[in-house]
Amino acid sequence: MLPFSLWSAQEDIQSRLEQECFRCHEKQKIPSEAIYRRYLLKYSSRETIRRKIFGYLSHPSAQRSIMPPQFFNKFAIKAPSDLDEKQLHELIDAYIAHFDIAGKLRILPQE
Amino acid sequence: MYRSEKRSLFRFLAIYLVSTLILFSAGSYIFYVFEKHHLLDLQRESVKHEGEKIQHQLIRLQSTFRPTLPIYLENGYDIALLDIDKKLIFSNFDLPKDFDFTQEYQLRSEYMIYNKPIDPYYLGAAYMIIRMTVDQSGIANLQKMILMFMLSGGVFFSVLGYFLGRMFVAPMRESIEMMNRFIQDTTHELNTPISTILTNLELMETLEKCDAKSEMQRIEIASKTLSRIYDDLTYLRLNQNYHREIRPLDLSRLLQERLLYFAVAIEAKRIRLMTQIDEEIIVEIDREDAIRLIDNLLSNAIKYNKTGGILEVKIDPIELSVKDSGVGIPQKELGTIFDRFKRANRSEGGFGIGLNIVYQIVQAYKYRISIDSEPNIGTEVTITWQK
Numbered sequence: 395m396l397p398f399s400l401w402s403a404q405e406d407i408q409s410r411l412e413q414e415c416f417r418c419h420e421k422q423k424i425p426s427e428a429i430y431r432r433y434l435l436k437y438s439s440r441e442t443i444r445r446k447i448f449g450y451l452s453h454p455s456a457q458r459s460i461m462p463p464q465f466f467n468k469f470a471i472k473a474p475s476d477l478d479e480k481q482l483h484e485l486i487d488a489y490i491a492h493f494d495i496a497g498k499l500r501i502l503p504q505e
Numbered sequence: 506m507y508r509s510e511k512r513s514l515f516r517f518l519a520i521y522l523v524s525t526l527i528l529f530s531a532g533s534y535i536f537y538v539f540e541k542h543h544l545l546d547l548q549r550e551s552v553k554h555e556g557e558k559i560q561h562q563l564i565r566l567q568s569t570f571r572p573t574l575p576i577y578l579e580n581g582y583d584i585a586l587l588d589i590d591k592k593l594i595f596s597n598f599d600l601p602k603d604f605d606f607t608q609e610y611q612l613r614s615e616y617m618i619y620n621k622p623i624d625p626y627y628l629g630a631a632y633m634i635i636r637m638t639v640d641q642s643g644i645a646n647l648q649k650m651i652l653m654f655m656l657s658g659g660v661f662f663s664v665l666g667y668f669l670g671r672m673f674v675a676p677m678r679e680s681i682e683m684m685n686r687f688i689q690d691t692t693h694e695l696n697t698p699i700s701t702i703l704t705n706l707e708l709m710e711t712l713e714k715c716d717a718k719s720e721m722q723r724i725e726i727a728s729k730t731l732s733r734i735y736d737d738l739t740y741l742r743l744n745q746n747y748h749r750e751i752r753p754l755d756l757s758r759l760l761q762e763r764l765l766y767f768a769v770a771i772e773a774k775r776i777r778l779m780t781q782i783d784e785e786i787i788v789e790i791d792r793e794d795a796i797r798l799i800d801n802l803l804s805n806a807i808k809y810n811k812t813g814g815i816l817e818v819k820i821d822p823i824e825l826s827v828k829d830s831g832v833g834i835p836q837k838e839l840g841t842i843f844d845r846f847k848r849a850n851r852s853e854g855g856f857g858i859g860l861n862i863v864y865q866i867v868q869a870y871k872y873r874i875s876i877d878s879e880p881n882i883g884t885e886v887t888i889t890w891q892k
Contacts, residue, residue, distance in 0.1 A: 425570070427570050428570070431568070434627075434628055436625070437626070438589035438590075438629045439592070440588065495629065496594050498571075498573050499575075499628075500573050500575045501584065501597050503578065503580060504579045
């Protein structure tokens with residue numbers, strides 16, 4: 395029963411991530427993975443990234459955003475999230491896990 | 506080889522080889538350290554170059570959005586990527602737990618580990634750690650080369666040291682041989698007059714001769730020979746501390762006195778004495794020096810003269826010359842004839858100190874000495890005191 399419940403929870407968080415984050419990003423054609431790479435490039439640490447995303451989602455502003463100021467000439471600043479802290483943290487962790495590069499890196503011999 | 510010579514040679518060799526070994530070891534060690542550093546520097550350069558290549562790949566992968574992000578690595582290299590909190594992002598080897606992030610290069614057993622900080626943090630990587638297997642063949646070759654150098658150097662310097670040692674102890678060998686020869690000559694030289702005295706005394710007792718003129722003559726010659734040997738040896742021994750009383754001395758008179766002293770020996774050898782002695786030749790010289798000078802010249806001229814030969818003695822205000830008709834001195838010996846214990850001719854007894862004493866006196870008074878000699882014709886020694 396336990397693996398099934400884990401799988402079920404995983405499915406649930408993925409669908410919530412899709413619904414709460416990716417749907418809107420896809421609609422506005424703002425690639426989520428590219429934004430995550432920007433976070434990686436600037437902060438490196440997962441903990442810091444987690445904190446910075448949470449800060450932005452709780453109180454969105456151009457200063458708190460990872461995007462450059464010119465970005466907001468084209469796109470409006472999003473409204474503050476109405477999700478509670480716990481839900482936000484769960485979704486941020488799922489976002490980081492979804493785009494994390496550790497599982498994607500492969501070592502290949504030089505030709 | 507004498508025992509003392511052998512001991513000196515071994516001591517010299519020991520000091521020489523130990524000091525050479527220390528010098529070579531220190532030199533080789535410094536050379537080894539420098540060369541090893543150079544070899545490692547080359548490997549550092551190559552791992553650094555690999556780091557640059559990987560960083561370029563990370564820059565490219567930063568904007569690559571594919572399910573897999575390949576990093577191409579040369580054979581023999583491993584990589585680890587860490588974030589700013591030094592948490593592992595990715596690695597294909599186990600990073601040592603005590604890894605020091607403050608050092609750029611670290612050597613761990615057979616690996617060289619290169620730490621390259623990255624900024625900005627492509628793919629979140631703040632540190633790129635590259636591990637490379639150190640190529641030990643160059644260092645092993647270096648060690649082999651130094652060992653060969655030390656071995657061949659050791660053989661070369663041992664051989665060289667042996668020959669140098671032989672050269673080093675050669676003067677000692679000469680001194681020992683000279684001393685042996687001197688002792689041999691001394692015993693022989695003393696034995697002849699002592700035996701002469703004893704034999705003649707015995708003869709006188711046995712024959713109970715009242716008029717033992719010839720025996721007495723032989724005893725007189727032998728006694729004078731002993732006395733002269735004693736005087737010469739004492740002069741040599743005291744030469745360093747001898748205090749000279751230099752005063753005007755009538756050399757003509759002294760020469761006549763000394764000729765009288767040798768009269769018996771001259772007569773015994775039936776030598777024809779020819780003198781040309783100017784009266785009152787006054788020279789500033791110590792009396793003992795003058796006696797030793799004249800005695801040695803006359804003694805040599807008598808000793809090396811032929812039986813029935815000629816002895817010419819001349820003195821004038823400029824020089825003194827003594828000429829004999831004896832065995833002469835070979836031309837090649839003339840250059841070293843004044844060396845102590847030098848004996849150009851071994852036909853007669855002697856120490857080889859006579860001409861050395863003459864030469865020392867000549868040197869002390871800044872006189873000039875010349876020897877004109879021809880084998881089997883004779884020798885003429887001339888001392889010139891007038892400048």
